[in-house]
Amino acid sequence: MLVDDAPAALLHVGRFSQYAHRVIFVEKKDVWKYVDNIEAIEPWGWDLALAFQLRQAGIPQHLLPPDDELAVLRKLASRHTSAAVLQILKANVGNKALTGESKYVEGLPELKATIAEYGQAVLKAPWSSSGRGIRYVSGELDSLMENWAGKVMERQQGLTVEPYYNKVKDFAMEFSVVNGKVSYCGLSVFYTAKSAYTGNVLTGEEDKKAVLEQYIDPIVLEKVKDAIVRLIGEMLPAGYCGAFGVDMMVVACHSNKQTEPSGFLLHPMVEINLRRTMGHVALSLSSGSTDIKRVMRIDYDGSHYRLHINKIR
Known part of the structure; x- marks a missing residue:
């Protein structure tokens, strides 16, 4: 198991010995010692940065996904994709017990019109984690929220807007x-x-x-x-x-x-x-x-x- 600090990981996993399997904790500087015995890699999730770091640590390319596959995975991981799949999913299941709406917008005029339509809305950056790319809006955008939304759309080409x-x-x-x-x-x-x-x-x-x-x-x-x-x-x-x-x-x-x-x-x-x-x-x-x-x-x-x-x- 690849970790930043092997001694610290070994210390902390002791608290969960009843749940944990025995593993060897490895830091990036020591990966080269095990390369000949590695048959597959199971990351938390793939992205370009991780693939680059593993390549730098000595992992051979045949154990890493190609860049074009990583690009597809990045697109699928976007909330833009989630918004599109939501509508397909609702149509496929076709049940009145389902709800959910999400619109992808690419500019401030479209964003403001969608917020006006929903009243209370949730704005989400296409890519973010741990709740950091989510904002709540009631009524109209204030200057701080408009500035945040503008920067997200500039960096990530858009954002999703959902009813609250x-x-x-x-x-x-x-x-x-x-x-x-x-x-x-x-x-x-x-x-x-x-x-x-x-x-x-x-x-x-x-x-x-x-x-x-x-x-x-x-x-x-x-x-x-x-x-x-x-x-x-x-x-x-x-x-x-x-x-x-x-x-x-x-x-x-x-x-x-x-x-x-x-x-x-x-x-x-x-x-x-x-x-x-x-x-x-x-x-x-x-x-x-x-x-x-x-x-x-x-x-x-x-x-x-x-x-x-x-x-x-």
Whole structure:
């Protein structure tokens, strides 16, 4: 396992010995010692920067994806792609229990018109992580928000605009891909704070299904899963191996005069994470365990992230 600091990784993994497999931690400066024995590379996610760093560390080119494949993966990882696939997914499933809208805009006039249409809106940079590329707008753009949006569109050629939804529950479906074949791995029920991931529920699949089925018909969830397997499988480069997750959410519906929800809808594609996710980690940590519910959470102290696993009392 490639890490920045092997002694520190060895120290910290000791806290999770009951969950962890025994691995050899390797820093980039020592990769050359193992090159002859490396048969495959399984990164958190591929991009040009990682491929370059591995090449510099001595990994041979035949173990790395070509640049044209990396370009395709970058395009698929964009929220622009998620917005387009959302509409295709809704049309394929064709169920009134689904909701979700996302528009890709390339200039301020189009952005302002879309915000005026939605009233409350969420602006998202095409590429960002940990909630850093997301902003919330109510009514009109102020000067600071307009400046931020202008810079994003200048650097990334556009941004997506979505209506603000009354979210009830965050979750995701996790998948893996081997030689272009997409397989479903399981559900991820997770928590966020200010659009940034903070932790996962660790429990069996039946428990997670029971949580979601309070809001959404299980038949709808199954149809969405099958449609994603088919659609994403058609979009990925031939021979691609890796993991991905699709973030979703349960949305509350309200009639005009009610404060309590009158029903719930499924937003089936908030975004595609074309990489391994913390949901995949949660599935590995909860594999085979259904009797004890735990929470996996991530804390950030300003310089380092810390993983914690606690039982739910």
